[in-house]
Amino acid sequence: MKEKELSSEEFFAEKYRESNIAEFFRRNMHMLGYSGPVRSMTTIIHEFVTNGLDACEEVGVMPKIIVEVRQLGDRDYVIGVEDNGLGIPESYIPRLLGTMLAGTKFHRYIQSRGQQGIGAVGAIMYSHITTGVPIKIITSTGKGKITTAVMDIDIKKNKPHIFEMTSVKGKWQGTKIVARFKDIVYQKGEQGVYEYIRRTATANPHATITLLEPDGNVVKFKNSVNKLPSRPKEMLPHPRGVSADDVRLFALASEQRKLSTFLEKSFSRISAQKVKEIAKRAKYVDFSMDPKELTHQQAEAIVRAFKDVRFIAPSTNGLVPIGEETIEKSLKEILKPDFYSVVTRSPAIYRGGIPFQIEVGLAYEGQAGRSKGKDTSSEVMRFANRVPLVFDAGGCAITQAINSIEWRRYHIGDFDNAPITVTVNIISSHIPYTSAGKQAISGEDEIMNELRFALMDAGRKLKSHLSGVRRDKLRDERRAIFEKYIPEVAESLSKLSGSATKKEIIKHLEKFVKSRARAKEDKDDKID
């Protein structure tokens, strides 16, 4: 992998950008996943874990992530997340985490886990706002020195404030970030951290994730594949796939000085000619303005104009599915199902040009499904670009597609109470969410269709599996019946015919049973 050859210094020098959007975060916290104590907790874990996975994958390291949640008091926690990635060079530490928009993937647009906005830095912002306690970063590039930095950020100046930076000798590579948060709650259940980690592990079977829960419980999800997924190719965003917020965010991060140039450089399929067409439709926007000055209303006008202009469809190069084989291994490792089936559909297109791809896994029996005491019920794991979606299940196209399937056809009589886990991953560089919360997929016709096809494909595979097993069982039962009767029949026939001994007849009959166990259904069987 190309990235492997880069040194840490080169890597960060190339990717690092600065910008000033601290205020943007403050105003939009609720949209970025910081609404309510349970959701805020899951969002923090999400941002740190995603960051850690990316840090490893970008440099070709098999991710080993350790998540630790400790409770200090009521709604008062310390969260630590450690990765085994490249580590951060000492000189970059203040800038990297102290300044908004400093993420290494923010100015790019790929099929990323993120799409949630401003990533780990947002979580740090949240720590600052709720506790005011500095965060601690422990990092090493693996060259024998481990650096610990205690730091804070000045929101108004958008500048880091380092309290302390110390180094010790030691052989380790990676980064650990420790921060304190209030107004969050650790909760078991479908929207809690445990479930989030379990699902992340399911969709990222190349990663080993360890979770230390507040009660001292340790859960380890070991990797089930030994190969890193190929990195999605970088792609500029397509104008049809962005919201006004996105445009503003990109504008803030842009180095361009003119709005028109920003549009050309930051989006795919926008040429100077297209900018003119956009300008014609957004008459009240000055296209020579500084993109950083773009207001929300202006961004909205531009997005409206995007909808009216014809663009060439985005390229499908950016899509990287998990793959059927990998999903299979993952299901086997985590759910240990008796039966399973997986389907990765070919890429398709929605809204006239945005590529996406659907992957479905069905796991049946074993540890699949959700158990409540003696009862089991079905379980649905939704993913967007491998990221678990744990909120807003009701409004999500994935849930609706699953509910629209006649599961009885696939030998699953009572779906709601079946020991089944359904995993659905939607892959796209432009996932269409229903709202800024980015937890529910909108039910575009093409996406609904693909979801249904994928689920039905997987259902059919599962059905043939299940009926195969039933057939084998039936055959064994039949064999047992014949074998039980053979001695009696042989004895009667020996007496009746006087032409063969009981032993002889038994021998022939048993031979018949054996040969037929191999052969398929005997034609004679159908008569009568």
Add this chain to the structure above:
Amino acid sequence: MTKSIENKLTGLGKDLVRQIKDGKNPNVEIPIRSLSNIKFDKKDNLLTLGDQVSKRYFFNVAHAKKFLQTTLVASFCKELVKQGIHASIREAYYSLKRSIGNTHENTFDEQSESDPVIVDLEVTLDILREQLHLNADRSGVAAGNVIILDRGDTINWGKLGSGGWSVPSNVEDIAFKKVKAKFILVVEKNATFDRLNEDKFWKKHNCVLIGTHGQAARGTKRLIHNLYEKTKLPVYVFTDADAYGYYIYSVIKSGSINLAHASQEFATPSARFIGLTMRDIDHYGLQKYTIRATDSDIKRAKEMMKYPWFQNKEWQHELGLMVKKKIKAEQEALASRHLKFVSETYLPEKIRKKDFLP
């Protein structure tokens, strides 16, 4: 005779062993005994079996147990025939009932499983149960000026007092030495037989009196058939006025669905129905002594109206009336006039007027 029966059984065994040695799924071809495979021969007035057959395979889960039971019954019968002993079908059931191997499963759980297998064997080999040395339960009684020879004993049916001669299940070896009668009267109920016997009806009217006690047993049907074949006397049947009674008549006359393969041996096509009929109820003023027909009576009557052997205008009319009026009447209803009404008035009058149903 015995030899050829034994040969037939052995032949079945040899055929199956040959199929097994040839690596085939062993099967027995059994003519189907259901209404769909019953033909009614209008000319002879007999039910006969069609040519539909079913194959009973050993290596078929649905057939395996029955196949096993068939071989068990066949080898059991071969032993009976070989040793010259007879068994009742209940004895056969007990002789063959046992657990299979070390399991809790029985070869037969009820007699109702072994009885049909016996009939299967009869139709398959085209021999009678009696020839397999199996005897059905018996019921039936006879009286009259008849002298028979039964296994060396000479018996006079006229000198057996109030009980009459009890018809055995197997009448194959009964020889009629002397029959002095003008007709044969078959009655459904024991009570009616007792009434007529006490009133010396058979003596006064010079007939043979046979009671079937409900549906006639094989031995009784065979006795009526043999007696008719020997004497060619008219046969009159007297039952209750209900679907069940009418069916008893039709079985004596034309044979039954279950025994269609042997109608030639068991049926008496010249038999006539004497009563009770729906018309008798009106004619003899029995309206007050009828019973309300149940739903199942009506259903049975409607079914019978569809049977090919009830396709004549007299029986369609009779059954139609029953369905319409929803009533039935017992033979004993005639006692509402006076006890001897049946023997002194009803039967003589019907016979004199030849007031029969075909």
